[in-house]
Amino acid sequence: MPLTIAVFSDVICPWCYLGKRRLERALDQLGLRETAAVEWLPFELNPDMPAEGMERALYRARKFGAERSAQLDAQMAELGRQDGISFAFERMTRTPNTRRAHMLIAAGMHVGRADPVVGALFRAYFEEGRDIGDSDVLLDIGVAAGLDRDLVVEALCSEKLTQLVENIEQQAAQMQVTGVPFFIVDRKWAVSGAQPTEQWVEMIQNRQND
Numbered sequence: 424m425p426l427t428i429a430v431f432s433d434v435i436c437p438w439c440y441l442g443k444r445r446l447e448r449a450l451d452q453l454g455l456r457e458t459a460a461v462e463w464l465p466f467e468l469n470p471d472m473p474a475e476g477m478e479r480a481l482y483r484a485r486k487f488g489a490e491r492s493a494q495l496d497a498q499m500a501e502l503g504r505q506d507g508i509s510f511a512f513e514r515m516t517r518t519p520n521t522r523r524a525h526m527l528i529a530a531g532m533h534v535g536r537a538d539p540v541v542g543a544l545f546r547a548y549f550e551e552g553r554d555i556g557d558s559d560v561l562l563d564i565g566v567a568a569g570l571d572r573d574l575v576v577e578a579l580c581s582e583k584l585t586q587l588v589e590n591i592e593q594q595a596a597q598m599q600v601t602g603v604p605f606f607i608v609d610r611k612w613a614v615s616g617a618q619p620t621e622q623w624v625e626m627i628q629n630r631q632n633d
Contacts, residue, residue, distance in 0.1 A: 428462070446623055466600065469520070476520050539569055
């Protein structure tokens, strides 16, 4: 049976970007990139974030303190370099509300384009410093990722997709998912955190040998 992986993540989580890259490298090494079914599920790290987002420096200072925030960014930038991700924290001016980004991903999932959408959102936020809470930015990202423009416009204001995101996040809470990335492989076993590529290769090989 094809490998299935459900991923709870948020597009403003650097560990989720790192986790995506490491998983992809493992799938490439195993020759499973084209056959594995990866499902991207919403998990808002800041569900109470104002719709317009807020200044990132202020958000980070409140959460970690300015000095600790700078240290964390530097550490993550180094980890990113090791996995081919060019984190550009100096370009990032806002921490967005990610609800509509998740709605865009859900729309992409319905037409088989969720993975390109997720990748484009990560790149836009972490490497280009774009505000992925802004509807115009999300429209550009969705279209560039291969979605129909009208589909994106509809998705960003869809009550149905809003409810879908909320329902899945409630399911995550019921499953006691408290942090991301959180992976569920073959609907059987869970993997928490951005595991190294080598660990993924070993785990998937063990699954294939069972």
